[in-house]
Amino acid sequence: MNIQEYIESGILEEYALGVLDAAQRAEVERYAAEYPAVQQELDLIQQGLESYAQAHTQNPPAGMRERVLAGFQAAIRQPEAAAPVAVAAEPVVRSIASAQPGEAEAAGFNWLMAASVALLVLSAAANLILYNRWQSSETQLVALQADQSRVASTMQAVEKRLDTRTQELAVLRSEQFNAVELAGTPVAPEAKARVLYNKATKAVYVDVRNLPTLPEGKQYQLWAMDKGKPVDAGMLAAATTAGDSLQQMKNIANAEAFAMTVEPAGGSENPTMETMTVLGKF
Amino acid sequence: MSPTTPESPTSVTEDLLVQRLRARDESAMTLFYDKYSSALYGVILRIVKTEEVAEDVLQESLVKIWNSFQSYDASKGRLFTWVLNVSRNLAIDKIRSRQYRVSSRTQPLEESAALRQAATPTFRPEHIGLQEMTSKLNPEQKQIIDLLYFGGFTQSEVAEELNLPLGTVKTRARAAIKVLAKLIR
Incomplete structure (x- = not known):
């Protein structure tokens, strides 16, 4: 191996530039260690390149010295902070102070994590219980709403009946109404009814005490006898016939007697006299 | 130097x-x-081109x-x-990690403030100014040295960048460094 040729091959310049791979670098270093001439040439090349680098010297901006040195101090203390034993041995108080918050932070984080998980589990359990309660409340509410609407409609019916009764009572207690007792004819001796007649308002009410049950298609018809002539006073409803309540009939201008006959459903223009069930006069 | 006086940057030797x-x-x-920060x-x-980085x-x-x-x-x-190479490698890692190369590779050194700034005396008594050094290099040599040394380029990348055969790049790089070495010989 010719040393002079090696020196002039240019590999030392490449070494100084840092463009060689690891194996080539090792080779150069081996030759430099073995041959002082190679080392001398390499030093010269490196110094030449360093001079070039140094020629680019820049005075750093103001304040950079403090920033960089402080940053360096902080950076080289970071790995020590990870090892508490080394920190304890370190006489610098600053680094202990910087180490402990880090550990406390980690411990705090773990604790917070555990607390968060526990809270999550508790919250989920509470949610399940509340959901079940809500479900049964919902069912109860539906049942109660059904009850309530049933009670309300019953109430409505009761009020309506109360109205009717109040009205009937008013008619029965009124001094303006004259009561005419209708007694049973030979056709139906047990039959009994009453007509309440207000001469002033011409209002007529029927109050049935007892009337024979009629076959299908037949209905009682009330007649007013005015100067011997029968005047239609209206058909009795089934409920009236059964004696359930008073029934207001057609207004009658004048009457001296009332009678009921059995007529086909819907009534007749003239009474079928042989079916007359009750009759009464003032 | 007396032991009681504060150490000044230039007084501390490399060995110490x-x-x-x-x-x-x-x-x-x-x-x-x-001792070394300015350099x-x-x-x-x-x-890296920017002061913050x-x-x-x-x-x-x-x-x-x-x-x-x-x-x-x-x-x-x-x-x-050693420290120059540590710093240079970190700086090159920086520009390789970011997208520095596209924007900076065509910027000529002549625009750099370093060229106009008078060289500050530091730890090297034989310190030579940039203008003096670059005047000894021809433009081709200087371009290659700058790409290799300050650009983080490999020789193959320089060859590709400048559209030159790899052999030519190597020859010029060696020649350039020989010139620099001669300046301090």
């Missing part, structure tokens, strides 16, 4: 600095900073020099050679 750094003396890094900052700034890289360099000081082998070269 190496000795104290090896002994893990943190205060030696302040001396180190005062390192200039090189880093030349590579250069400051970051300089700080990272100090940390790396401190943390990996046991890998410095004085028998293989001077301290400055």
